[in-house]
Amino acid sequence: MHPFRKAVEARDTAAVEALLAENVVFTSPVAFKPYPGKELTAAILRGVLRVFEDFRYVREIADPGGRDHALIFEATVAGKAITGCDFLHFDDAGKIDDFMVMVRPLSAATALAEAMGAQFERIQAEATAALVAKSEGA
Template sequence: MSTFRHAIEARDMDAVDALLAENVVFRSPVAFSPYPGKAITSAILRAVSEVFEDFVYVREIADPEGGHALIFEAKVDGLAITGCDFLTYDDDGKIVDFMVMVRPLRAAEALAREMGARFEAIQAQALSYLERRQQ
């Protein structure tokens, strides 16, 4: 089974999808409310993989309880950004909670702008995913 880090580094978004639980909750660094569900989480991750430039994980910290913190560096609209993906897994090894934190503020604001400009497409992709699953 691929790890989340390996899937992201390989830019294999289908492998990323396979690691998400249906009931995953995504906690964005630029939105107040969390996004529940695999469909919207997958769509957000696909969009952010296009927004981030020169993305690289620089450190991984494992929690004895089974969680992970993956520290990354990237660029957004030419601005350097540092962040951390906090992952919590269920008993089947699927991600059930995905929280992202980023800094500095100017880069976080650029990320918010870039993702905001794509949010209508993100919602449409999530809806399409749900419709395919119902067929």
């Protein structure tokens, strides 16, 4: 089992964040523009864990070199069954530098967009607080 999968399934947000590269780019299934940066990506992933119910990975696919992984998941969002895939690319240090999510069906993607939209103020506040803490610690 991949360490990212293990961390998500354990709902260990610190372990998830530790696997993200500083320059990670998160591509959402419901937003046009990708989101750059570790702090924002970590905050988005915490938001996702808050809105997904009964989340579980059902399949893991990896390239032979270990740099690309696809983790297929199932969950429920606002009563809608959702199936999706986390596409992960790992940099030379073994950190996730590209994270793209795709989901289906459209009705569940719409429910996810609404649920995450309701989380976005909190997500932005968490990311900003993490950036401030990071700059004060530097």
